Amino acid sequence: MTGGTAGAAADGAERLPLTALPVGDHGVLIELTRAADVEALHAEVLRRAAAGTLPAVREVVPAARTVFLDGLADPRALAAELADWRIPPLTSGDRPAVEIAVHYDGPDLAEVAALWGVTPDEVVRLHSGARFRVAFCGFAPGFGYLTGLPERLHVPRRATPRTRVPVGSVGLAGPYTGVYPRSSPGGWQLIGRTDAVLWDPRREPAALLAPGTPVRFVPVDAPVPAPRTPRAGAAPARPDRTTEESAR
Amino acid sequence: MTDRALSVVRAGALTTVQDLGRPGHAHLGVPRSGALDGPAHRLANRLVGNPATAATLETTLTGCAVRPRTATTVAVTGAACPVTVDGRPVPWGAPVHVPAGAVLELGAATHGVRCYLACAGGITVEPVLGSRATDLLSGLGPEPLADGTVLPLGSPYGPPAAADAAPLAGAAAELVLPFLPGPRDAWFTADGLRTLTTGRFRVSAASNRIGLRTEGPALERARDGELPSEGMPLGALQVPPNGLPVLFLHDHPTTGGYPVVGVVPERFLAPAAQATPGTPIRFARIGRRPGRAAHPG
Numbered sequence: 212m213t214g215g216t217a218g219a220a221a222d223g224a225e226r227l228p229l230t231a232l233p234v235g236d237h238g239v240l241i242e243l244t245r246a247a248d249v250e251a252l253h254a255e256v257l258r259r260a261a262a263g264t265l266p267a268v269r270e271v272v273p274a275a276r277t278v279f280l281d282g283l284a285d286p287r288a289l290a291a292e293l294a295d296w297r298i299p300p301l302t303s304g305d306r307p308a309v310e311i312a313v314h315y316d317g318p319d320l321a322e323v324a325a326l327w328g329v330t331p332d333e334v335v336r337l338h339s340g341a342r343f344r345v346a347f348c349g350f351a352p353g354f355g356y357l358t359g360l361p362e363r364l365h366v367p368r369r370a371t372p373r374t375r376v377p378v379g380s381v382g383l384a385g386p387y388t389g390v391y392p393r394s395s396p397g398g399w400q401l402i403g404r405t406d407a408v409l410w411d412p413r414r415e416p417a418a419l420l421a422p423g424t425p426v427r428f429v430p431v432d433a434p435v436p437a438p439r440t441p442r443a444g445a446a447p448a449r450p451d452r453t454t455e456e457s458a459r
Numbered sequence: 460m461t462d463r464a465l466s467v468v469r470a471g472a473l474t475t476v477q478d479l480g481r482p483g484h485a486h487l488g489v490p491r492s493g494a495l496d497g498p499a500h501r502l503a504n505r506l507v508g509n510p511a512t513a514a515t516l517e518t519t520l521t522g523c524a525v526r527p528r529t530a531t532t533v534a535v536t537g538a539a540c541p542v543t544v545d546g547r548p549v550p551w552g553a554p555v556h557v558p559a560g561a562v563l564e565l566g567a568a569t570h571g572v573r574c575y576l577a578c579a580g581g582i583t584v585e586p587v588l589g590s591r592a593t594d595l596l597s598g599l600g601p602e603p604l605a606d607g608t609v610l611p612l613g614s615p616y617g618p619p620a621a622a623d624a625a626p627l628a629g630a631a632a633e634l635v636l637p638f639l640p641g642p643r644d645a646w647f648t649a650d651g652l653r654t655l656t657t658g659r660f661r662v663s664a665a666s667n668r669i670g671l672r673t674e675g676p677a678l679e680r681a682r683d684g685e686l687p688s689e690g691m692p693l694g695a696l697q698v699p700p701n702g703l704p705v706l707f708l709h710d711h712p713t714t715g716g717y718p719v720v721g722v723v724p725e726r727f728l729a730p731a732a733q734a735t736p737g738t739p740i741r742f743a744r745i746g747r748r749p750g751r752a753a754h755p756g
Contacts (some may be wrong), residue, residue, distance in 0.1 A: 232642035235722030236747065238692050240642045246687075270485040272690030274714050279690025282482070287747075348488040349688055349714035352597050395600075412587045412599060457521045 219331025224297040227252055231290035238281040239290045242322075246276050250346060251279050255298045255420060263408050273347040273422045275356075308342070308425040311390065315430055316340075317401035323383060326366045334402060335430050337364065343388060343426040348418065353392035355420035360388065372398030379404045381428070388428075389411070390420075403428075460529050463580065463612040468562055470604040471523035475668075476582050477575075477595035478514040484588055485713040491693060493709050495668060495732035496573055497725075499537035503577035506534035506554050508619040513581030514591040516604070518574040520735075522565035523604065525576070530559045531612065532579040532619070538571030538733055541555060545613050554619050571733035580613035596710040618706035634662060634734040636706065636723050637745045638696060643686065643718035647698070653677035655696075655704065655742050663703075664736035669712075670697075670705040671731050671742060677702025678720065685716040694723040696742070702741075706731055 228244035229252070243249050253273040259265035266289060269282025283289055301327045315335040324331045331432025343359035360383075373396065376382070380391045389399060392409035409419050420426065467474075477500060480493025494500035494517055501511045516523065522540055529535075532554050535542050542551050543564045549555045557563050565574050582589050584601045592601040604610075644652060660675035678698055691697065691714055695707040699717045706723060708731065721744070723731075734740075 233747065234637055234642050234692050235641065235694055236724050238722070240689065247754060269482050270690070271715060272485045274689040275687030277687075277689040278694070281485075281690070281692050347688075347714070348486060349712070352484075352487055352489045352599065356487055408509075417588060421488055 222299065224299040226294065226296065227298055227385070229293060229346060231293055233286060233290070234279065234281065237283050237286060238279065238280060239283065239286040240294075241278045241280070241293060242276055243278075249273055249276060250344065250423065251298050251301045252296075254301060255296060256280070274349070306425055308427045309419060310427050310429050311381075311405050311407050311419075312431045313339070313403040313405050313428045315403040316402045317381065319382075319400040320402045323400050323402055326390065327364055338388070338402065339428045339430050341408050341428075341453055343428070345420045345422050345424040345426060346387070348420070350389075351392055351395060351410075352412075353418045354389055354419065355409075355418075355422075355424070355426075357388040357420070357426055357430075358386055359426075360386065362386070366400050367398060368398040372396055376401065377404065379409075381405060460543050463531075463614065464523045464529075464609050465527040465531075465578065465612060466650075467523065467604050467606055467608040467610070468526050469522075469524040469564070470606050470608065471518050471565075472521040473519040473638055474523045474604040475595070476514050476584055476601050476604075476610070477592050478581075478590055479512055480588035480592050480709060481588045481594075481599070485690065488597070488713055489588060489599065490594050490596050490710050490713060492592040492600065494592075495708055496537050496575065496729045498729050499573070499575045499732075500577075500755070503536040503575040504581070504621055506536070507532045507577045507579040508550070508616045509577055509579065509581050510516045510616065513577065513613070513616075514584070515578075516576040516582065518565055518568075518576070519568050520572055522574060524562055524564040526560060526562050527557050527578065527612070528559060528669075529612075530616070531557055533557055533563060534577050534619075535565055535574055536577075537573050537575040538568035540568045540574055541566035572735055573732050578612050579615035579619075583611045583613040592709075594710050596712060599731075603634040603723065631730060631734075631740075634730055634738050634740045635743055636731065636740060637727050637743045638694075638721035638723045639745060639747060640721045641719075642722075644720050646680060646682045646686075646718040648679045648681045648719055651681070652720070654678050656744055660704075660740040660742070662734045662736050662740060663740045666711040666736065666755065668708055670707050671734070672705050673703050675703060675740075678704065679719075686718060688714040688716045691715045691719065692722055694725055695719045696721045696723065710730070 227248045230242045232240040234240050272279040320331050324334045341359045343357040345355040348359045376397035378394045380401045381399045381403040384399040465643050477494040482491050502746045545561045554718045615657045658676040660673045663672035696704040697717050
């Protein structure tokens with residue numbers, strides 16, 4: 212073990228700099244100092260849960276900078292223990308990537324090309340060449356926030372969100388790529404669309420993309436059919452639905 | 460005849476199928492959902508001999524009317540309301556026999572917001588991810604009831620639990636919400652935190668199954684901007700840019716980017732399900748017992 216706050220061991224496992232914040236009387240929000248550590252901590256939580264060495268927990272919710280655990284009998288005990296966890300670095304290639312076939316014909320393809328300073332064909336090459344991983348899910352069931360694009364390819368959200376983004380749209384926002392699991396409002400820059408079914412509650416597993424899943428996008432060269440109407444089973448708008456998160 | 464079902468004569472303002480929800484899927488963006496007034500849902504089930512996992516109907520303010528196709532035992536709990544069978548008054552909070560084809564009507568709530576109607580055998584629509592609950596945020600589970608909807612009923616489980624006492628629903632004159640501070644209380648000034656515990660808040664009419672919204676003084680922030688999205692618990696007091704806390708109820712989004720100033724433990728949430736718009740709210744800070752659950756203090 213070397214010195215410093217992180218203390219790497221010979222096998223690369225290290226203590227991650229983090230802060231544990233109490234959430235109610237059964238939860239703990241673990242905030243990582245380095246965003247890149249979130250996925251490693253999440254993987255470690257799942258490993259310990261599978262090995263039976265994690266106390267019973269109802270929810271494990273990774274997000275951009277945090278991992279939230281809820282439903283713990285004694286969150287303080289876990290929070291106290293976390294600082295001593297020795298966590299191995301994330302390994303890539305240990306799971307096969309989910310491949311998502313994409314028609315790169317999105318309405319914002321030209322704008323993204325301009326932001327990247329390349330041609331639209333080069334956008335397709337760069338995006339389909341990147342290795343993605345689902346950092347976390349949210350916004351709607353089955354919507355994954357995928358990381359993997361280098362920082363120079365991050366783009367802002369659209370200034371004005373669309374009131375309706377078709378199901379299967381592939382979009383970019385900030386560091387993330389996402390695929391809309393159903394038609395909804397949205398402000399991401401749309402570069403393409405897929406026929407892959409991201410979310411089907413009658414399927415096991417219901418979500419094609421869960422946190423930690425490696426993903427690759429594969430260009431489809433075939434002639435592009437017209438945009439489809441929303442699938443049967445796609446949720447219709449409901450008057451009671453909040454719009455707070457709908458433009459994410 | 461095995462046609463165990465009931466048809467909806469009058470759906471009411473918003474009537475949904477509810478059970479104990481679908482916990483364990485928050486990492487996929489799936490809200491917990493389930494009955495907002497858990498104790499009332501459980502009591503209604505006990506009164507007709509159902510396990511707590513059986514699905515009930517949750518009404519909103521205006522009740523509903525249903526016609527069982529076969530004779531069945533029902534019970535109504537939660538908000539107080541007049542209950543009739545073919546126009547004749549029957550007891551609230553007790554098992555009631557409804558003959559085949561008779562109309563069971565739950566009138567408008569006289570105290571509280573949400574009634575729970577349990578039928579022996581439960582509502583047996585197809586479960587989604589282990590639950591029959593309607594989730595109004597993400598659209599999982601059955602649609603809210605409409606006039607003419609037909610809902611299947613299960614076979615009765617057995618005799619109801621003996622002599623269960625139904626506490627009379629009383630919407631309190633004041634909604635007291637005990638909370639534990641954090642995780643983002645540091646995003647508010649000392650004045651802002653004082654405003655939460657001393658300000659005069661009321662239940663907003665914009666409240667729903669996703670969140671109980673408030674009217675009152677804005678909480679002063681110590682930091683501007685938004686957080687990167689993070690996991691949100693049931694009972695979160697999330698504070699959007701207008702400074703007014705929103706209490707997250709069962710259909711809440713699983714992640715969010717506004718700071719959570721405190722969390723109301725689940726066991727204190729049922730009264731929030733029954734607070735009518737305009738009800739005064741008092742947020743009461745409570746402490747954590749060392750290493751254990753919180754207690755009112």
